[in-house]
Amino acid sequence: xxxxxxxxxxxxxxxxxxxxxxxxxxxxxxxxxxxxxxxxxxxxxxxxxxxxxxxxxxxxxxxxxxxxxxxxxxxxxxxxxxxxxxxxxxxxxxxxxxxxxxxxxxxxxxxxxxxxxxxxxxxxxxxxxxxxxxxxxxxxxxxxxxxxxxxxxxxxxxxxxxxxxxxxxxxxxxxxxxxxxxxxxxxxxxxxxxxxxxxxxxxxxxxxxxxxxxxxxxxxxxxxxxxxxxxxxxxxxxxxxxxxxxxxxxxxxxxxxxxxxxxxxxxxxxxxxxxxxxxxxxxxxxxxxxxxxxxxxxxxxxxxxxxxxxxxxxxxxxxxxxxxxxxxxxxxxxxxxxxxxxxxxxxxxxxxxxxxxxxxxxxxxxxxxxxxxxxxxxxxxxxxxxxxxxxxxxxxxxxxxxxxxxxxxxxxxxxxxxxxxxxxxxxxxxxxxxxxxxxxxxxxxxxxxxx
Numbered sequence: 001x002x003x004x005x006x007x008x009x010x011x012x013x014x015x016x017x018x019x020x021x022x023x024x025x026x027x028x029x030x031x032x033x034x035x036x037x038x039x040x041x042x043x044x045x046x047x048x049x050x051x052x053x054x055x056x057x058x059x060x061x062x063x064x065x066x067x068x069x070x071x072x073x074x075x076x077x078x079x080x081x082x083x084x085x086x087x088x089x090x091x092x093x094x095x096x097x098x099x100x101x102x103x104x105x106x107x108x109x110x111x112x113x114x115x116x117x118x119x120x121x122x123x124x125x126x127x128x129x130x131x132x133x134x135x136x137x138x139x140x141x142x143x144x145x146x147x148x149x150x151x152x153x154x155x156x157x158x159x160x161x162x163x164x165x166x167x168x169x170x171x172x173x174x175x176x177x178x179x180x181x182x183x184x185x186x187x188x189x190x191x192x193x194x195x196x197x198x199x200x201x202x203x204x205x206x207x208x209x210x211x212x213x214x215x216x217x218x219x220x221x222x223x224x225x226x227x228x229x230x231x232x233x234x235x236x237x238x239x240x241x242x243x244x245x246x247x248x249x250x251x252x253x254x255x256x257x258x259x260x261x262x263x264x265x266x267x268x269x270x271x272x273x274x275x276x277x278x279x280x281x282x283x284x285x286x287x288x289x290x291x292x293x294x295x296x297x298x299x300x301x302x303x304x305x306x307x308x309x310x311x312x313x314x315x316x317x318x319x320x321x322x323x324x325x326x327x328x329x330x331x332x333x334x335x336x337x338x339x340x341x342x343x344x345x346x347x348x349x350x351x352x353x354x355x356x357x358x359x360x361x362x363x364x365x366x367x368x369x370x371x372x373x374x375x376x377x378x379x380x381x382x383x384x385x386x387x388x389x390x391x392x393x394x395x396x397x398x399x400x401x402x403x404x405x406x407x408x409x410x411x412x413x414x415x416x417x418x419x420x421x422x423x424x425x426x427x428x429x430x431x432x433x434x435x436x437x438x439x440x441x442x443x444x445x446x447x448x449x450x451x
Contacts, residue, residue, distance in 0.1 A: 014037065014038045016039075016040040016065060016070065019038045019071060035104055036105060038071070038101050039101075040065050040071075041128025041129070041130060043062065043096070044063045045094055046061050047060045047083075056078070057076060057078040059074065059076055060074075060075040064115065071113065072113070072115070073116075074108075074115070074117060075103075089122060096128055096131025096135070097128070098122075098123040099120050099122045101117055101120050102117070102119045104116045104118065134236045138266075141241065141266070152269045153249075153269045154269075155269050155270045158282075159217075159283075160187060160218055161188045162180065162218065162219055162221060163191075163212030163217035163219070163249070164176060164220075164221045165192050165209060165222045165223075166193070166194070166225075167193065167194070168191075170224060170225045173191060176278060177189060179275060179279030180283060182279075190215055190217055193208070194208040196224040196234060197234060205222065206239050206240055209251065213248060217249060219250050219252060220247065220250070221251075221254055221278050222254070223253055223255050223278070224254075225256060232255060235255055236264070240263075250270070252272050253265050253268040254272045254274055256273070406428050408420060408427075409424065409426070418444075420439050421439065421442060423438055425437075425438055
């Protein structure tokens with residue numbers, strides 16, 4: 001029956017969780033077997049040739065999932081090559097597709113529960129919930145440009161400190177360390193263990209990336225040692241992708257050989273694939289020789305820079321000394337000192353002048369009474385002399401000597417005969433009174449001038 005044939009009668013189609021519950025019950029009752037129909041999401045689809053070279057055929061294996069429940073499925077295709085096995089069920093036979101699988105419940109050689117497939121019927125264009133979310137996230141990151149080369153950080157070659165995020169129990173850490181140590185380039189490795197599958201894996205991987213970022217490593221390697229695609233779901237989560245994108249340190253992924261790149265691979269700064277490829281990319285085979293050359297050149301440059309810095313530091317110190325001498329603060333300080341000294345000298349001189357003036361005042365105060373007495377005596381004597389002269393020359397004294405003071409009718413003094421005529425009225429002022437008289441005659445005569 002082909003993959004697209006419809007069953008002739010209505011059969012009971014189990015979910016994956018129902019199958020596992022029923023199988024567990026059958027195992028407990030001792031009755032495993034019988035053809036069942038199970039509906040679920042395909043995952044980890046893979047096709048490999050038979051191991052026996054004498055047999056021509058392909059083994060097709062995949063997981064049938066429903067939420068956290070999963071069952072391993074095995075299908076044997078006789079006479080079909082591995083590259084053609086997937087086409088038998090149609091182009092939709094791939095991870096994330098939803099299908100109804102008809103098979104027989106069995107226990108494999110390792111005691112694991114599985115479904116031996118008889119035929120497969122794909123649900124038309126239907127994908128599982130997980131695959132739907134993964135594709136939506138992938139498309140959203142693509143539109144936002146997170147996968148573009150210009151948004152990638154440059155991964156350093158020959159890093160000195162390498163941070164690793166992977167499982168502490170897997171082979172990935174051992175392979176990676178071995179390839180790094182084989183280069184003998186002296187790299188320091190910081191390992192941060194984290195679950196790489198299961199519900200706790202996304203949070204632990206994100207926390208480990210942030211922890212190594214805070215340590216200051218040169219590059220961070222995130223990966224695992226391959227596995228089924230279902231085991232790699234943590235690397236298709238938004239939490240891990242955002243932790244890689246937001247990390248300021250370049251992140252390299254080494255998730256293993258997968259047909260389709262995970263979202264973590266697409267958003268990382270370099271998807272190496274395997275721990276071996278990471279070692280070759282970060283530290284090439286000639287790394288030890290190249291690093292020795294780099295270290296020698298670095299030491300030479302360091303010595304040259306130290307010598308140059310020492311010379312420039314000496315020149316800077318000389319310039320600072322000169323600048324300090326001419327700096328405004330220095331000049332202001334000197335001016336303040338000069339002002340203080342001038343003020344001090346001025347205060348001293350003022351005190352001396354005040355002291356000298358006070359001494360002179362004291363001397364003058366002592367001499368002043370004597371000087372004033374002598375000066376008053378001289379002034380009094382001169383005053384008496386002047387009084388005597390004034391008394392002698394006073395008109396009153398003249399009047400007492402028989403002289404008179406003649407005035408005309410207009411009251412003006414008469415000092416010449418030319419000022420009066422006959423019959424003019426004149427007034428004569430004597431010592432003890434006044435006489436009014438009339439002029440009878442006017443005659444001029446010369447009088448001798450007093451020497």
